[in-house]
Amino acid sequence: MSLTRSPENIEKDISNxxxxxxxxxxxRSSLKHFTDxxxxxxxxxxxxQSFSDRLKCVRRDLNTLSAEGENxxxxxxxxxxxxxxxxxxxxxxxxxxxxxxxxxxxxxKEAAEExxxxxxxxxxxxxxxxxGSIVKSSANHAYKELSxxxxxxxxxxxxxxxxxxxxxxNEWLTENKATNADLSVIFEKQEQQTLCGSTCRIKICTxxxxxxxxxxxxxxxxxTLVIHQYDIKSVKEEKQSWKDSQYLVxxxxxxxxxxxxxDMLVFFAKEALYNILNWFASYRNLFVSPCQRCHKLxxxxxxxxxxxxxxxxxxxxxxxxxxxxxxxxxxxxxxxYHMRCFTEYKNNHAM
Ligand SMILES: [Zn+2]
Numbered sequence: 001m002s003l004t005r006s007p008e009n010i011e012k013d014i015s016n017x018x019x020x021x022x023x024x025x026x027x028r029s030s031l032k033h034f035t036d037x038x039x040x041x042x043x044x045x046x047x048x049q050s051f052s053d054r055l056k057c058v059r060r061d062l063n064t065l066s067a068e069g070e071n072x073x074x075x076x077x078x079x080x081x082x083x084x085x086x087x088x089x090x091x092x093x094x095x096x097x098x099x100x101x102x103x104x105x106x107x108x109k110e111a112a113e114e115x116x117x118x119x120x121x122x123x124x125x126x127x128x129x130x131x132g133s134i135v136k137s138s139a140n141h142a143y144k145e146l147s148x149x150x151x152x153x154x155x156x157x158x159x160x161x162x163x164x165x166x167x168x169x170n171e172w173l174t175e176n177k178a179t180n181a182d183l184s185v186i187f188e189k190q191e192q193q194t195l196c197g198s199t200c201r202i203k204i205c206t207x208x209x210x211x212x213x214x215x216x217x218x219x220x221x222x223x224t225l226v227i228h229q230y231d232i233k234s235v236k237e238e239k240q241s242w243k244d245s246q247y248l249v250x251x252x253x254x255x256x257x258x259x260x261x262x263d264m265l266v267f268f269a270k271e272a273l274y275n276i277l278n279w280f281a282s283y284r285n286l287f288v289s290p291c292q293r294c295h296k297l298x299x300x301x302x303x304x305x306x307x308x309x310x311x312x313x314x315x316x317x318x319x320x321x322x323x324x325x326x327x328x329x330x331x332x333x334x335x336x337y338h339m340r341c342f343t344e345y346k347n348n349h350a351m
Contacts, residue, residue: 005078007092013075018112020068023061030057048160079119163191163198164218168270172277180281182207189215196221199228204277209286210250211235214276218269225272227261230254248305252339253283256312263317275316282313282334293341301339310336 005013034054037047162170169185176183189201197218204212215229232253264275290297291310298307314335337345 005075009078010075010092013072013078014112014116016068016071016075017115020065020072021112021115023065023068027058027061027065030054030061034058163193164220164269165191165198165200165202165216165273168273169202169277172274176277176281180284182284183281185277188213204280205235206280206284206286207235209235209283210253210280212280216273223269225265225269225276227265227276230257230261232257249286249308249311252305252308252311256339260315264315266318267316271316278333279313279315285336286311289336291338291341292335293337293345296338299338299340308338310338310341312337312339312342314342 034057037050037054040047166187173180173185184205186203186205187200188203189199191198191200194217197220199215199217201213201215204210204214211233213229213231213233214227217226217228218224219226232250234247234250260279261276264279265272267275287297287309289310291299297309299310300306301308314331314333314337316333317331331349
């Protein structure tokens, strides 16, 4: 490398220094943003995303600085030699700065001048060093530090464990895809984490049969489900009149659901959820499937309800513990009964 620097060389050096200084200030600001993100108390759902976005900024700026450090090498080597010989021509440098900054803002100019002053002090005290390589090695060090933070954080933050309902409803839908082609489950209110579990509101639609709105809560501690509210309607209800027979059918289904849910929720949370989904899925053949007991489709229910289809579907129920010599009655699930036929069936089987 030539030990003489032409005014053009020096002007280029100044421009390089200025770039490096701007990058340093950008690193400062991206590090500040990054630190703010990491230190924030409430880590919202977008935390992981902003964390990695901010880290990318820091990395990008460090890489830029590292490249700029390389550009500065020539100038710094020259500065070191000049410092040893105490041969700095500051007047020339300053006039070049004025020239270079002719069209630049005052702030940028000051920053570059400050750097020159800093290096002048360094040079005068005979301690001129390869600032470029120092910057580069600190950048590498900082980068390594950051990488280790990321790896540590990664194990804590990703992948985020899906919440209870989101996880098991998806699992149930996947497992039962073939049999429940006509069924859909929609999150009316996205699942939200609470102190002791999570809550959500879902809508279960069985094509040609029913729509169920359910407000659900999962309690992690006891591993149980709670149904806070439910409403079961006909898919066609909006088109039909208030006193329509279908409306009456669903009045009965709503009443029945009270008893059914009590039995279905005795199970642990995942099984309870599956019970509920299976039960609603079993209504897909409402108005089509005849009664298991009388084998008829319509039955005269009462003067109020008149003729009704079998609107009972049997549900999961914990069997009482039997003695060893007793074979427990395993009742099938999702079987259609008329309301009165179901009552008789229960009485006969002491359910
Ligand atoms: Zn019947």
